[in-house]
Amino acid sequence: MIDSRIFKHKLQRLRAGGCPRVLDLFSGCGGLSLGFKAAGFKIAGAVECEADAARSHGINFHGGDERYCKSHDITKTSPSDLTAGLGLGDAAGAFDILVGGPPCQAFARVGRSKLREVAEHPEAFRHDPRSRLYIEYLNYVEACAPLAVVIENVPDMLNHGGHNLAEEIADILTTRGYVARYTLLNAAFYGVPQMRERMILIAIRSEVADDIEFPEPSHWIDLPSGYTGSRAVALKLALAPAGTLSGYRAAPKPDGDLPSAVTAEQAIGDLPEILARELLAAGELRRGARKLDVAIPYTGHNLQSEYVRAMRQWPGYEGTATVWDHVIRYLPRDYRIFAGLKPGDQYPEASRYARQLFEDELRRLAQVGKRPLADSPQWRDLEARFVPPYDDSKFPNKWRKMESSMPARTLLAHLGKDGYSHIHYDSEQARPISVREAARLQSFPDGFRFAGTMNPAFRQIGNAVPPLLAKAVATSVMSQLCGNRQLEGLPLFASSARR
Template identity: 65%
Template structure:
């Protein structure tokens, strides 16, 4: 029965139909966008966050309400999903499943637990860490895809004492797939961000007998922190868990390739937002940031190739009126401090700059006759208006001013809370990055729309897989499927020839 379903899907692709994708834990659609760009049809998505679900429906299904509502995968059976979307029989609905269960789902869930969860649907039903993994596997069982893509953080190679990627491959192998995983850094694939993630790809054995990963297109020397993260992850692969069958080394980037896309390449063409001037003019105030006003691009003599791509991405072209989501946080205490910081400065350096600023203003006030005694209310008010309250020894990575000539550091979902991890490199603007700048650093094109206000949009962007990296993976998967289709076509021609003879 299973083989017939797989062959039926291959026959459909052989007849010229696009592979249909189901995106689980889809977020706003970073993975979906990459697959869409590579020629896949985005059939459906499952996403729990309402704002992210609306974003996905808005961008891939023209805002169709059926595709824009939040879905709890723990309460939605595959049968319910296809019935709601009128997709026909469950096993025939999709050809590819992509996505990545949140990493919390895997904490301390070992090989024996994962196998039991897979084999017994009621096992560990009260354990949310295992439940999301169980649902992912259940969707794979129900839809019997030709290919599977999973994404997660590098720590999943040693999560709670277990190599979850290796264990996942074992389970998929038992289901009839050939599976491999590796670590890829987005900066090697044209993304202006040094984002390291684990990717697992699996094919039905009727489709392929090996897995490959895309070759890098860009080159840079990763900072020590990223190399260290990769080294730790690979150390666990190499010895902590004994024999490892499914890991493959990442494809190697070399200096002959194009240099990595820099932050300036990515956002240097966007309209200036001079935060201090806006505050002084009363044009920037506290309150929700909505995407209800266009900001014109303005003129720039020459766009980087990356900026051109972001403005002209097929199907997601920029609006001729400009940008709606080029909005920033209201952080009046810190704008002057941002201007003083040097590229690469983190919170300890920012804190020291703030102390110096406070001492300068304290001296100036005293020279004018102000009696600002240490410990007084006036003294403390002045100090609090300049110096951030965080302990510099406990939050070294909380702040960072970007370098303009390097890719940005990893964007996180925490962008939705404060954005201090990505302070604009331009001291004239002296601010944290805007929503659209965050989207550019993740490689979302300017025509991609985010539902909700500023904070939910930042969170969606930080949680996403960079679409350009997704596209590289999708193109490799598409090539594998097309190779198999070509083989089937040759076999069909051969059979007809033999019958004629």
């Protein structure tokens, strides 16, 4: 049991003007870290098992110091080992805030009593390895004695295999002396050009707070029905009869008079064009790993939206006259299909258009006497060069052409292997989005660099918490911990202007 004087000492330090120190668990490249840093927190350490993501975090938050660029398996790295390796002394005194998004898949059938059993008996994970990652997170909470805990995860955490895992975690933290609440926040309401729904849990020591506040929205959008439907499913258990659950709080509602949500074009419209079909025809676009070490000058359309200025001028992560990481996937079969799609079109429309292109090619070959026999090997080879092999009744969402006038749909971690979910809205470019465009849609600034090659970078971006959403959460936590003292680094993209 942690000595209560440790919490008192930390609180006194913050109230005297000390900078809150953050440990980011399951940090990835650092979306949560970046948001907390922008809100005035110090990023004191991170735990991330994937090597490229850990190096990205170390580069962006610790100047590439090798101690911070190392990957760590949380199941093999104790809090004391971590702080010793970073020269931070005793784990109980090293951090004020723990943040992170531990994977939730392991808990599909673990109920509240089981989770409590595992949380209270450290060796229980040996009998139920599915629970291990969450238990390691809770072990860090126990060892590091933070004043506040922030957990981010997918909305399904509220209804995962028939269990409300967020409520279960909140219940455990409550027994450990925290006030814990959770809600669902959509990133588009917080200035992110992406309709990304996330569960956010905030827990603060009961010595500090008697309830939890969630950030007020800064932007407004009427979300598509698919998002509202998914939210209803996720909230089915949280909205059980009154008195059953104590942790859930409804998210603050956006005001229709707020600025409109940032659109895809406002987010990426200034970036240099990549004319995929022209590059392919010129032999300048080839198969192979895409490195992130080429700087491309800004040319052509130079849209200067408020959002673009924020991404280029983010303090400490400013852009330059060139753009990095602006690379795309090699998809020679599909660029011509992308060009023929309309905004909002998905795979059924793509499949029909591809079939039309194939039939057009058959007619052209027939005119010159070279049409292959139906179902011959030559016919099937030609068909494969035009028509994707996926069943359009089973993969309706596999492809989607973005709408320029709306925020993007949710970016996924496997974007590098399947970029069809975010096809650029500009038919002249006829391509999936680039690494830098994905970063912009997640609200990573232009000076934020990603370690590795294209696919690892896409994975890091897709797994990340949007920094602007993280900043909104962090600002709320800072206020609850430290009152309304003047904070540094807060003017970034915090417009409250009305439409």
